[in-house]
Amino acid sequence: MRCITTPENMLSPEGAFGGNPLFYWIYGLAAHLVPCWLAYVIAGLVIMLILINAVLLGAAIVSWGERRLLGRFQNRVGPNRWGPFGALQPIADLTKLITKEDIIPYGADRLAFTAVPVIMVSSLLVATAVIPFAKDVALVDLNVGVLFILAVSSLTSIAIFTAGWASNNRYALFGAGRAVAVLISYEVPVVLSLLGVVVVAGSMSLGDIVVAQAVPFFLVQPLAFFVFLAGMSAELNRTPFDVAEAESEIIAGYHTEYSGIKFALIQAAEFGGALFVSGLIATLFLAGWAGPVADWLGWLWFLIKTFIGIFLFVWIRSTFPRLRLDQIMAVCWKFLMPLSIINLAAVVLEVYFLRDASGTLSTSDLWIMAGINMVVAVVSIAFFGRIIRQKIRNSSRTMTASAPMVRGVPTIEVG
Amino acid sequence: MYGLEMAKGLLVTLTNLARKPFTTSYPEQRVKQHPRFRGEEFTWYEERCTGCASCAKYCPLGIIKIVTSPSETAPLQGDKYRLEVFDIELQRCMFCGLCVEACPYDALFMGSGFEEGQYKRTDLVITIDRLRQADKHPSTWFRPQLEGMDYRPGVSRPLGWREVGREGWRWHQHEKAGMRLTGSNTTRDSGDEA
Amino acid sequence: MTIRTEPMTVNVGPQHPSTHGVFRVRITFDGEDIVEVEPVLGYLHRGSEKLAEERNYVQVVTLTDRLDYTSSMINNQAYCLAVEQLLGIEPPPRGKYLRTLTAELQRIASHLIAVGFFVQELGAFGTPLMYTFRSRERILDLFEMLCGARITVSYMRPGGVFSDTPPDFWPALDQFLEDFEGELEEIENLLLNNEILMVRTRGVSPLPADVAINCSVSGPVLRASGVNWDWRKMAPYDAYDQVDFDVPIGSNGDNYDRFWVRMQEVRQSLRIVRQCIAQIEPGPVRLELPLVLRAEPGAEAYGRVEASKGELGFFLVSDGGVSPYRCKIRSPSLINLTITEHLLLGWKLADMIVSLGSVDINMGEVDR
Numbered sequence: 001m002r003c004i005t006t007p008e009n010m011l012s013p014e015g016a017f018g019g020n021p022l023f024y025w026i027y028g029l030a031a032h033l034v035p036c037w038l039a040y041v042i043a044g045l046v047i048m049l050i051l052i053n054a055v056l057l058g059a060a061i062v063s064w065g066e067r068r069l070l071g072r073f074q075n076r077v078g079p080n081r082w083g084p085f086g087a088l089q090p091i092a093d094l095t096k097l098i099t100k101e102d103i104i105p106y107g108a109d110r111l112a113f114t115a116v117p118v119i120m121v122s123s124l125l126v127a128t129a130v131i132p133f134a135k136d137v138a139l140v141d142l143n144v145g146v147l148f149i150l151a152v153s154s155l156t157s158i159a160i161f162t163a164g165w166a167s168n169n170r171y172a173l174f175g176a177g178r179a180v181a182v183l184i185s186y187e188v189p190v191v192l193s194l195l196g197v198v199v200v201a202g203s204m205s206l207g208d209i210v211v212a213q214a215v216p217f218f219l220v221q222p223l224a225f226f227v228f229l230a231g232m233s234a235e236l237n238r239t240p241f242d243v244a245e246a247e248s249e250i251i252a253g254y255h256t257e258y259s260g261i262k263f264a265l266i267q268a269a270e271f272g273g274a275l276f277v278s279g280l281i282a283t284l285f286l287a288g289w290a291g292p293v294a295d296w297l298g299w300l301w302f303l304i305k306t307f308i309g310i311f312l313f314v315w316i317r318s319t320f321p322r323l324r325l326d327q328i329m330a331v332c333w334k335f336l337m338p339l340s341i342i343n344l345a346a347v348v349l350e351v352y353f354l355r356d357a358s359g360t361l362s363t364s365d366l367w368i369m370a371g372i373n374m375v376v377a378v379v380s381i382a383f384f385g386r387i388i389r390q391k392i393r394n395s396s397r398t399m400t401a402s403a404p405m406v407r408g409v410p411t412i413e414v415g
Numbered sequence: 416m417y418g419l420e421m422a423k424g425l426l427v428t429l430t431n432l433a434r435k436p437f438t439t440s441y442p443e444q445r446v447k448q449h450p451r452f453r454g455e456e457f458t459w460y461e462e463r464c465t466g467c468a469s470c471a472k473y474c475p476l477g478i479i480k481i482v483t484s485p486s487e488t489a490p491l492q493g494d495k496y497r498l499e500v501f502d503i504e505l506q507r508c509m510f511c512g513l514c515v516e517a518c519p520y521d522a523l524f525m526g527s528g529f530e531e532g533q534y535k536r537t538d539l540v541i542t543i544d545r546l547r548q549a550d551k552h553p554s555t556w557f558r559p560q561l562e563g564m565d566y567r568p569g570v571s572r573p574l575g576w577r578e579v580g581r582e583g584w585r586w587h588q589h590e591k592a593g594m595r596l597t598g599s600n601t602t603r604d605s606g607d608e609a
Numbered sequence: 610m611t612i613r614t615e616p617m618t619v620n621v622g623p624q625h626p627s628t629h630g631v632f633r634v635r636i637t638f639d640g641e642d643i644v645e646v647e648p649v650l651g652y653l654h655r656g657s658e659k660l661a662e663e664r665n666y667v668q669v670v671t672l673t674d675r676l677d678y679t680s681s682m683i684n685n686q687a688y689c690l691a692v693e694q695l696l697g698i699e700p701p702p703r704g705k706y707l708r709t710l711t712a713e714l715q716r717i718a719s720h721l722i723a724v725g726f727f728v729q730e731l732g733a734f735g736t737p738l739m740y741t742f743r744s745r746e747r748i749l750d751l752f753e754m755l756c757g758a759r760i761t762v763s764y765m766r767p768g769g770v771f772s773d774t775p776p777d778f779w780p781a782l783d784q785f786l787e788d789f790e791g792e793l794e795e796i797e798n799l800l801l802n803n804e805i806l807m808v809r810t811r812g813v814s815p816l817p818a819d820v821a822i823n824c825s826v827s828g829p830v831l832r833a834s835g836v837n838w839d840w841r842k843m844a845p846y847d848a849y850d851q852v853d854f855d856v857p858i859g860s861n862g863d864n865y866d867r868f869w870v871r872m873q874e875v876r877q878s879l880r881i882v883r884q885c886i887a888q889i890e891p892g893p894v895r896l897e898l899p900l901v902l903r904a905e906p907g908a909e910a911y912g913r914v915e916a917s918k919g920e921l922g923f924f925l926v927s928d929g930g931v932s933p934y935r936c937k938i939r940s941p942s943l944i945n946l947t948i949t950e951h952l953l954l955g956w957k958l959a960d961m962i963v964s965l966g967s968v969d970i971n972m973g974e975v976d977r
Contacts, residue, residue, distance in 0.1 A: 069432075070734070070735075071436070072431075072432050072436065073428050073429075073431055073432055073736060074431070074735060074736050074739035074740070075431050075434055075436060075437045075739055075740065075743060076436050076437060076438045076739060077436045077438045077440070080440070170617060170619060174958070239732060239733075239734055240732070240805060242732070243959070315425065315428060315429070316425070317734060318428055318734060318735075318736045319421075319424050319425050319427075319428045319733070319736060319799070320421065320424070320733060320803070320805050321728060321731035321732045321733040321803070321805050321806055321809060322731065322732030322733075322805075323805060323808070323809065324809060324957065324959045324960070325641070325957075325959065327808060327809075381418075385418060389804070389808075418804065420802040420803050420804055421803060421804055421805065423798050423799075424798065424799045424800075424803055426798075427795050427798050427799045428736060428799070430795075431740075431795075437743050437746070448753070449750075449753050449754045449757070449775075450775070451753070451754065451755070451756060451757040451775060452753060452757050452758075453757035453758050473668070473900065475664050475668040475671050475672070509671065509761065510758065511671040511761070511763050512757065512763070513667070513668060513671065513763075516771070516900075517900060525757065554757065555775075556756070556757040557771065557772055559772065559773070562775055562776070
């Protein structure tokens with residue numbers, strides 16, 4: 001192609017942005033017709049369009065899949081009226097939501113109210129830009145991929161709080177307050193567990209992390225996997241941590257006042273978030289697109305592993321009741337954070353002692369680490385589990401003492 | 416260990432995933448209904464009914480409307496009224512079956528279906544013509560004589576008026592002298608046709 | 610400078626996904642703590658007591674179905690006991706056994722709803738609810754076999770039961786007992802010792818025994834507070850003196866104990882059902898009474914049963930006519946609601962719905 005001249009050019013396949021074959025193919029085609037910079041923009045736009053469609057369609061499929069899976073866990077069928085196996089149910093939902101009246105409550109902050117769904121969806125879409133769906137297939141393979149994901153996905157907490165405040169509704173404010181407390185607290189264990197992953201893989205780029213998993217990381221550092229699962233459940237506001245949208249208590253939490261297409265976008269952001277986090281779990285812990293048969297089947301292995309992540313989320317959601325807010329905080333600070341710190345310490349020590357002169361770890365080293373870390377995981381979960389059980393029990397007991405007595409009612413002796 | 420019971424719970428949910436769903440997909444499949452089901456469309460045997468209006472008297476909601484006139488037929492065997500109006504208001508009926516319990520002649524039975532939805536409120540009243548023309552699939556509620564027979568409401572053929580009575584009750588309208596039982600009995604004009 | 614928070618008054622209900630029916634309570638929150646509680650009732654009032662004065666004694670049975678619509682058989686039983694006391698009659702033995710059998714089946718069904726919705730309000734997103742409702746479907750199927758309707762059964766009449774059982778009832782009952790053992794064990798595995806459930810409900814909203822007695826609470830709520838009080842043992846009616854069963858008593862009267870007492874009562878009800886099947890003899894099920902009953906003028910009777918929610922009583926006064934002159938319904942849920950303040954004050958928003966759910970009220974009964 002005539003636009004890329006020297007290897008030092010950033011856009012070349014050896015340059016800083018890595019090689020996405022589809023991008024270069026479109027770039028090459030367009031470069032014959034339009035100036036270089038325009039060709040670059042067009043190629044980028046096409047890939048982004050594909051990605052946005054894929055993520056939103058994925059969100060719709062996840063919503064259908066979750067409802068059917070939840071139904072089967074509850075010994076009933078999920079939606080089965082629209083299309084074969086109810087596969088067109090998301091389209092029916094979307095049509096219904098689009099045709100609803102778009103209500104902005106009286107006294108609400110219009111700009112903030114309208115901006116919230118946009119922020120939620122766009123932060124999700126931007127974050128999916130770095131996930132490798134197959135070998136060398138990511139929109140851009142940033143060398144600070146993990147940092148980028150953490151930064152962009154934190155925008156969700158700002159959006160949720162804005163939703164609660166801008167709605168001019170007490171229930172929404174309750175939900176938003178709870179959500180902010182949960183979301184910013186759970187960032188800490190999540191970041192620490194991801195640090196463990198980064199230390200073992202040696203790089204923050206997601207493509208490199210996948211390549212470094214000769215042994216999948218959920219075996220090598222099971223504590224990090226457990227903490228990441230629990231932490232991301234809370235970040236996504238899923239049971240057992242879904243105080244932000246506890247339906248039985250505060251109707252719908254921060255999205256009580258949203259109707260129509262805004263609500264549809266918030267739901268898309270939620271299910272898309274579940275999809276995104278499952279993709280992240282697949283990439284970081286289950287060895288991404290790596291699989292037995294062939295390299296070009298990478299997308300299939302990635303899909304299967306993402307499905308495992310979604311299955312885990314739905315399974316846990318269908319089984320457990322939700323925790324109270326103070327118990328969620330206790331789980332975060334007294335259970336998950338010590339576990340993630342232990343994981344980080346163990347992994348750092350092991351990498352320091354096991355790596356060879358050039359700084360890489362061989363497969364047998366990874367298996368040794370897996371063995372040690374499994375023992376460490378079982379011991380620390382048992383230990384901290386015991387502590388947290390006492391802490392939670394004790395906290396309930398102290399509340400008994402502060403319950404007020406009834407005013408002036410005479411009591412009788414028990415028979 | 417702390418989380419062991421939670422893991423047991425997870426196992427319970429997982430075993431349910433493998434089980435066949437408990438759902439019956441209406442309207443393609445129907446739940447099996449028992450013979451004593453108190454259905455919505457009533458089954459009325461005009462040949463057995465004397466117009467005594469015990470059912471109307473015993474209904475807690477007062478939704479049965481019966482208008483009769485003396486027919487002066489067969490006075491020796493005890494008279495039978497000529498029924499002009501026999502309305503049951505389906506919109507307010509609670510299907511308690513007390514009317515069936517009250518009927519001394521086994522003329523009124525509960526029906527066996529439940530799909531009686533109509534588009535207009537005025538259609539929700541069962542008139543005497545509908546009662547006459549309907550297929551007779553009575554429910555066996557409060558009629559133990561039907562349970563002894565090999566009869567199932569949804570499956571067997573419709574029952575005739577001679578087959579549904581209690582034992583020992585030999586009152587057969589048909590044997591009364593010269594009584595006509597067709598629709599001409601309903602209009603006042605046809606009077607006392609012999 | 611001290612930080613002062615402003616208390617917020619919120620109206621929970623009457624339309625709310627989790628209040629049991631149309632129940633409204635105005636709660637004042639200080640942050641997440643509950644500071645003041647004011648229940649508002651009457652959204653389902655249908656005038657049952659007045660309507661009972663217009664209907665004759667047998668027609669009132671259809672009214673009693675609809676009081677606590679989740680346990681209709683037991684309502685029928687209470688009313689029929691009251692009428693039998695008024696008239697001075699007694700049903701035949703087979704009628705008594707059938708009444709006991711169906712009342713215990715209905716108690717199982719009612720407790721399944723209570724447990725299912727209790728865990729649903731904890732946030733378990735419907736899975737335990739679906740499992741309990743699956744079992745309840747089987748019981749309602751049995752009721753349809755018996756009397757043609759699933760929920761508003763009108764099965765009992767003063768003087769016994771309305772009619773004998775169809776021949777395919779007994780094999781179906783045996784099949785149900787077999788299936789239900791497995792399902793009950795599954796539900797217990799899922800719920801009874803679940804750590805999250807225990808952490809959410811242990812020690813929350815305890816009700817001391819003296820407060821419970823003072824507020825005339827009855828039923829599982831009273832037994833969970835540690836008071837040994839069950840009308841089936843203290844004043845046995847129907848066939849309860851012929852069967853052998855235990856009464857589960859809780860220890861501190863918190864939410865978990867109320868839930869636990871109900872789960873144990875389901876097991877005891879199964880015991881009673883099995884004994885009834887073993888002991889029942891063929892015979893008449895109903896006294897030969899006229900369709901329209903009359904009692905002595907001035908006669909009064911109070912018939913009480915241990916309903917699934919507490920002590921359900923009917924006080925009937927007769928003036929010699931075909932209808933009762935006064936029918937007063939002592940509904941357990943209404944009296945149990947007087948402990949709302951004791952349960953909620955000082956606890957948090959998240960516990961409020963769960964505590965109200967653990968009392969297991971039914972608005973059909975509260976408002977009549």
